[in-house]
């Protein structure tokens with residue numbers, strides 16, 4: 090509300106400062122239209138007549154998100170989760186209220202919690218039963234002000250028969266796809282062979298990831314968006330650009346690249362305690378310490 094009154098005051102100010110009558114008439118007409126009409130795009134509910142009100146929605150390709158949102162059911166305890174602001178930003182830009190979102194790597198359920206909060210239905214797939222069960226508990230703790238649905242599928246995202254599983258839940262298709270896969274073997278989520286963090290080689294990791302891109306492609310509506318959140322890794326003294334490798338894997342399919350967002354990377358507790366040591370290692374090894382990850386945005390053709 091404060092944001093809105095600030096916006097209206099700014100518009101009044103602009104009207105008063107206009108140098109010509111015609112210019113002030115133009116500003117008045119624009120304000121009246123912003124307050125009385127709604128114009129949205131086909132992928133979200135943002136009123137384009139009032140775009141100046143959305144100060145909290147990011148439009149730059151560099152995201153510096155200082156503090157994790159820990160409100161509501163977001164406990165932040167799962168090792169390898171992403172911060173809720175990522176799905177929050179993406180859901181508001183790329184979905185409308187009541188639409189369906191698919192997260193192929195559910196983890197602790199961050200996307201599903203955030204979906205409830207912003208009034209989107211969401212389905213998440215998770216390989217590990219225990220992880221899925223604890224996500225379900227956390228998701229249930231979040232209020233459901235818009236009475237939306239959340240569904241969890243336990244299984245390997247590269248093998249789940251997406252169409253059948255969704256239809257079983259009376260979901261015809263989804264309007265937004267989000268993936269936050271393991272960054273290959275940086276965090277080992279389990280000993281399960283189907284777990285992407287256990288892929289024996291980079292090639293195997295990319296093959297499995299590609300299969301998941303194929304499996305999900307069929308259930309995403311045409312002209313809708315897919316966000317891939319991933320970081321790189323070091324191995325044998327070399328930077329392994331997992332981000333660009335996985336991006337290429339997606340671009341082999343019928344997706345076009347809309348944006349590459351660089352997001353600051355939260356230091357893990359371990360690294361925070363060993364800051365000096367890592368700086369020393371960087372000097373010795375001639376490398377830079379990871380401080381960023383990527384959000385690749387694709388559009389289905």
Ligand SMILES: C[S@@+](CC[C@H](N)C(=O)[O-])C[C@H]1O[C@@H](n2cnc3c(N)ncnc32)[C@H](O)[C@@H]1O
Nearest residue numbers: 170171194196197199216245246269278284285
């Ligand atoms: C990086 S985490 C996702 C974290 C999630 N975004 C969150 O905020 O909690 C990746 C998850 O993918 C799961 N996973 C790994 N391989 C999988 C596969 N083949 N199919 C489905 N889930 C898989 C892991 O168990 C892990 O929970």
